[in-house]
Amino acid sequence: IKGLPEYSQEEVAKHKTPDKGIWMTYKNGVYDVTSFMKAHPGGGKIWLAAGGSLEPFWALYAVHKSDEVFEILEEYRIGNYQDADKIKHKDLSDPFANDPYRHPALRVNSEKPFNAEPPPSLLVDSFVTPNELFFVRNHLPVPQCDMQNFKLRVEVPGKKTINLSMDNLKKNFKEHTIMATMQCAGNRRSQMSGYKTVKGLSWRYGAISTAEWTGVKLRDLLLQAGLTEEDEAKFAHIQFEGLDKDASGGHYGSSIPFSVAMNPFRDVLVAYKMNGTDIPADHGCPLRVIIPGNIGARSVKWLYKIVASDQESPSHWQQNDYKSFNPSVDFGQLDYKTAPAIQEYPVQSAICTPRDGSKVDVDEEKVTIKGYAWSGGGRGILRVDVSVDGGKEWHVAELQDAGQKISRVWAWTLWEAEIPIPKDHGGKLDICCKAIDSSHNVQPDTMKGIWNVRGLLNTAWHRIHVGVVQ
């Protein structure tokens, strides 16, 4: 709209409290919705967009896609949103200067490198997580990719090395789309710390998200480079490298076993789309590997090189991180050579609503509990058990899954349970959940036996406490 002032994303982000005013953006518009906050028919969730864009939320809650809502919004327009590309007053000595814009609804665990998770209550509101709210796990600054000259290198020593432009990749290989959940091995680390201090980023239970990934099968690229099924003895590992590098020049990298990479039913992708759009900068633009069913660390972002090898990836993150130790091994005693790199994720579940520490009204008679469950290796979820009395009595939750083939269940299962508030609640509910996967693997009840100094793979029953008000 002509004549209205132009505001940058930085300026909008400063307005997220009642005293400064609450601003939001939608497409090209900037809106001051301070006076609408209390009137919002959808309740307090609107606060999540304070200082940021409305788009990802309106993609989740489709009720907003109506003329009536757009008319309400237009009443609050105060300006035009400046094209993000025009803002260039960056400190170029900062290696993170080129990191992209992030939505303020993400809860930041570390700014540089950027690590952040969506609010758990949003995760269960939609099967697929909007790109802007998908958790971000970066070890290094987001690298710049020279898109004009970019080529993916696929190397099978003694056979072929192929260099594929994005066009070539898209034109000459069959396209596949899979829905897959990504979970960081450090998800729920903060709760493990509550048991005994661990070392690592303090993730709550939002280091998990789900997207529809589109790309080509890794297997097809390897076949093109001359790899055959008979080559397993020679090339036990397929290594990946990302464009991001540390101060010593070491790239982020990982590797997976040959049998995982070459299995046509394992659906390992080299992806260029995330939920139907080009992969955003934080998630690996232009290409990333998707290894469904494995810990997120193996799904290398900003992928530029694939190599078949008799060795695992030499990268720090394959060799000296993302490995687990027994509970007696403490700081200073870690011998990474003795432990295998984690690949498939064990069975996991967590409660997303109600919020830990919130209150329910006894007059409601029931409490509705929602969460997610997921297991690695394509193992589906058979059942989720939920208790409101600390695990004395269990209820079976209703499950919603993506209808994927048994043994190729790459996406999570969302679940919901409506449980009567027990008469002897004593003023509080001790809510916990546990999932059972298709191999009948179960989650351990406490962290005692799985505690590890790096705080990885915390799959103990998720427990929260909720007050009951009379």
Ligand code: HEM
């Ligand atoms: C419902 C407007 C931002 C979450 C509604 C409704 C309106 C509205 C008019 C009622 C729709 C109906 O019942 O037909 C707006 C406006 C917004 C805004 C003008 C921005 C200024 C948000 C945000 C969120 C959100 C940022 C979430 C983070 C919801 C939810 C409902 C709702 C969950 C209830 C949906 C349901 O009952 O199915 N909003 N909204 N809204 N809104 Fe918003």
Ligand code: MTE
């Ligand atoms: N790839 C590169 N190149 N650099 C990284 O820092 N982080 C890994 C993995 N791939 C990482 C990477 C980790 S630990 C996880 S959990 C996932 O990416 C997170 O993916 P996301 O940021 O898209 O959620």
